[in-house]
Amino acid sequence: MSTHSSRRSFLRYAAAGVSTFAVSRVALAQATVEPPPRPLQLEHAVADPVSVEVNARVIPNFEPRDRTRTRFGSLNYRSGLVLTSPYRGFGGLSGLRLDARGERFLAVSDQGGWFTGAIRYADGKMTGLADVEAAPLLGAEGRPITEKRLWWDSESIARDGSLVYIGLERVNQILRYDFAKGGTRARGEVMPVPPGVRKLPSNKGLEALVVVPKGQPLAGTLIAFSERGLDADGNLTAFLIGGPTPGQFSVRRIEKYDISDAVLLPSGELLILERKFSWFTGVNIRIRAIPLKSIAPGALVDGPALFVADLGQEIDNMEGIDAHVTADGETVLTLISDDNFSMLQRTLLLQFTLAE
Numbered sequence: 001m002s003t004h005s006s007r008r009s010f011l012r013y014a015a016a017g018v019s020t021f022a023v024s025r026v027a028l029a030q031a032t033v034e035p036p037p038r039p040l041q042l043e044h045a046v047a048d049p050v051s052v053e054v055n056a057r058v059i060p061n062f063e064p065r066d067r068t069r070t071r072f073g074s075l076n077y078r079s080g081l082v083l084t085s086p087y088r089g090f091g092g093l094s095g096l097r098l099d100a101r102g103e104r105f106l107a108v109s110d111q112g113g114w115f116t117g118a119i120r121y122a123d124g125k126m127t128g129l130a131d132v133e134a135a136p137l138l139g140a141e142g143r144p145i146t147e148k149r150l151w152w153d154s155e156s157i158a159r160d161g162s163l164v165y166i167g168l169e170r171v172n173q174i175l176r177y178d179f180a181k182g183g184t185r186a187r188g189e190v191m192p193v194p195p196g197v198r199k200l201p202s203n204k205g206l207e208a209l210v211v212v213p214k215g216q217p218l219a220g221t222l223i224a225f226s227e228r229g230l231d232a233d234g235n236l237t238a239f240l241i242g243g244p245t246p247g248q249f250s251v252r253r254i255e256k257y258d259i260s261d262a263v264l265l266p267s268g269e270l271l272i273l274e275r276k277f278s279w280f281t282g283v284n285i286r287i288r289a290i291p292l293k294s295i296a297p298g299a300l301v302d303g304p305a306l307f308v309a310d311l312g313q314e315i316d317n318m319e320g321i322d323a324h325v326t327a328d329g330e331t332v333l334t335l336i337s338d339d340n341f342s343m344l345q346r347t348l349l350l351q352f353t354l355a356e
Contacts, residue, residue: 049116049133049184075354078125078353079125080350084347092109092113093109100325108154115134135185156261163178201229216264223238226259249295251302252302257276257286266325272288273287275317318348333354335348
């Protein structure tokens, strides 16, 4: 049995011993609050970005048990990478946003850090990363946000031109950055949020942010999804912030999946990345499609699953999703995993194309 197959078997069947999710937010749903790792704080003591070496190993097949298989639900596997780095602060990647070509990226670590760089391709497949830099998220006073108690669990990211929004799960706050004012050196401004956002669970709160662009229903709205903030009927709560019709709505919760990220396609479909964990099956992920036009204050929205995967495939704790459209008109979905700074987990970068 290969090393990677052994590791997956361990994740699936040895969880009762030393589980790979012993340090995972998935398994620590009811755990006490942990401080951010000390090494990361020391490396991010200044605002200037630092160059980061990132190594990449290609994942040729998403389904190791059937190397001829490329279709998974409504998605076709395109390529994947296992990312590693000698930089102590690399990891915990909870969200990313790509440019229109799917090359330059802006990612956020759940330990209060930015990562920027470029994805390199050959024949349409990812081969590695280049020009990677890391920097701390700064607060309004110009100091790293990790200096404040609990202000380090940066879980979600959305971008609207030069404006970047970051959701902080532990305190359920949203920071707005204007990258026209220094890029990753920009200072975060605390945004006003609806009262319901502040009432979300501290470790199951803000997990996904999406900005609705011009030309779409709800244009100008920032949509904020909770990971597992539940309404009276046990469905997942979400919020429309700003825009033409602010308010609260719900996403139907099915099979105990939680929300980990979301992305809006040009077609008007909102794709929600979901995840669940159990000691018997390990981690499972799913992507659901919800029509943006169905979202309104007070609505309960739902949609079909486009993609489902488990530890039999090349997944980990997938927490980020974004999309871009190629020159040939293909819609490419990019997923990234949060390794929780655990030696038993991996930072994966996966790409799929959406089938016609």
